Amino acid sequence: MATAYALPQQTATTGTSSALSVDFHNVSRTFTTKKEQRLVLSEVNLHIEAGQVVAILGASGCGKSTLLRSVSGLDHPTGGAVLTGSREVNGINELCAVAFQEPRLLPWRSVRENIALGLAPKTAKHDGAELINQLLELTGLTQAADLRPREISGGMAQRVSLARALARRPGVLLLDEPFGALDALTRLKMQDLLLSIHASLPTTVLMVTHDVDEALTLADRVIVLGRPEGQQGATVIEDLKLAASHPRSHSDEKFIAHRAHLLGLLGVDPTNH
Numbered sequence: 001m002a003t004a005y006a007l008p009q010q011t012a013t014t015g016t017s018s019a020l021s022v023d024f025h026n027v028s029r030t031f032t033t034k035k036e037q038r039l040v041l042s043e044v045n046l047h048i049e050a051g052q053v054v055a056i057l058g059a060s061g062c063g064k065s066t067l068l069r070s071v072s073g074l075d076h077p078t079g080g081a082v083l084t085g086s087r088e089v090n091g092i093n094e095l096c097a098v099a100f101q102e103p104r105l106l107p108w109r110s111v112r113e114n115i116a117l118g119l120a121p122k123t124a125k126h127d128g129a130e131l132i133n134q135l136l137e138l139t140g141l142t143q144a145a146d147l148r149p150r151e152i153s154g155g156m157a158q159r160v161s162l163a164r165a166l167a168r169r170p171g172v173l174l175l176d177e178p179f180g181a182l183d184a185l186t187r188l189k190m191q192d193l194l195l196s197i198h199a200s201l202p203t204t205v206l207m208v209t210h211d212v213d214e215a216l217t218l219a220d221r222v223i224v225l226g227r228p229e230g231q232q233g234a235t236v237i238e239d240l241k242l243a244a245s246h247p248r249s250h251s252d253e254k255f256i257a258h259r260a261h262l263l264g265l266l267g268v269d270p271t272n273h
Contacts, residue, residue, distance in 0.1 A: 019050040019204045020085040020095060020171030022071060028079035028233060029066050040066055042233025043080070046223065050085075050171075053198060053205040055215035058225035059266060062234040064208045067225070068174050071206060072096045084172055093172075094120075097165035101177040103157040105149040111160050112136065112145040118167030128167075135163040138200060139193065155186035159193065166201060175207040179214070191217055212262045216255055217248055224265050238265050 029041040040063040048054050056064050069075035070082050073093040082089045084096065097118065105114045115135055119128045136142045139159040144152055152160070158178060165173060175194075179187045191214060198205060209215050215222045224238035240258065249255060260270035 018171060019202050021050045021083075022046075022048040022172055022204060022206065023083040024067070024070075024080065025083070026080035027067070027070060027077045027082060029063065029070070029075070030078045030233075039233035041077070041225075042231060042235050044225075044235055046236060046239070048204060048206070048221075050204055051202050052220045053218055054207070054221045054223060055219035056206065056208045056223045056225065057210070057212065057215055057262060057266065058234065060210075062225045062227065064225055065176055068098075068176055068206060068208050071172060072098050072174055074098070094168075095171040096174055097168045097170035097172075098174045098176065099158075099161045099165045099178045101180045103149070103154075103161040105157055105160055107149050110146050110148060111141055111152065111156075114149070114160050115163045115167055118164035120168050131167060131169075132163075135166055138197060139163045153186075155182055155190060158182060158190060162194075162197070166197065166203075169201075170203055172204045172206065175205065177208055177210065180210070187214075194218060212259055212266070213250060215262070216242075216258055217250075220244075222258075222262065224262065226265065238262070 024044045024046040027041055027044040028039070031038045031040060040061075044067065056067065058064050066075055070077055071084065071089065071093065073089050073091050073096075084093060087095070106117070109117075112132060115132050116128065119131070123131075133142075136145050139162060141156065141159055141163065144156060149157055149160075162178065179190045182190060194205075195218065207215075207218065220242055222238070222240040222242070223236060224240070225234045226237040227234050228237065240262070242258070263270040
């Protein structure tokens with residue numbers, strides 16, 4: 001797949017984090033209401049190697065976003081443990097950064113100022129400015145640096161959100177359906193951009209998506225969550241590890257076979273799609 005944006009001559013070096021592994025050890029999550037206890041995740045066990053791009057698929061309500069939030073510390077398992085590197089997640093995980101489906105930009109701040117919000121605390125002024133300039137170039141936003149969110153497109157706003165997350169130089173980048181609200185063409189451009197960013201600023205990426213094609217295009221590995229028959233909580237029902245040079249072309253035979261397999265696991269007839 002062609003790279004959509006030119007990369008800077010040097011990658012950013014500000015910050016202390018490098019790509020980190022992620023481990024889920026018997027992770028379960030139960031939500032309690034006044035009427036019931038609902039088991040969403042049941043004994044999820046995964047080891048994700050540092051630097052991998054991992055896509056998480058599954059039906060709506062199967063706990064994909066809950067699993068992602070457990071890595072960031074925005075949610076906490078009721079059983080088991082989550083580790084980034086060798087550190088167990090307890091509270092907000094400063095080794096992670098998150099980009100959501102909605103950009104969630106501050107409308108009164110410029111593109112540059114919104115990206116600056118992602119900088120790690122106590123980042124030196126010069127280092128922060130240098131990193132922001134590199135991220136503006138990497139995401140193709142240099143010419144829009146002084147514009148406000150209302151003055152840019154939805155795709156550009158999502159690039160700002162991604163740059164803001166990367167400004168922390170996270171060991172793990174968490175993406176919760178980051179391109180789901182974009183039109184088809186912009187979504188393809190953002191997929192190209194993510195591949196470019198990962199090549200330039202390597203980090204571990206966990207991405208929730210509903211799009212099988214997107215998962216196979218971007219990921220080194222695809223995790224499918226589902227509920228085996230008779231089980232209330234979702235767990236890992238497929239861990240598809242793709243070859244290092246796995247095909248990105250949608251017309252490749254292996255891509256087509258993987259796509260049919262994953263759609264079948266999700267209860268979709270691949271011959272209709």
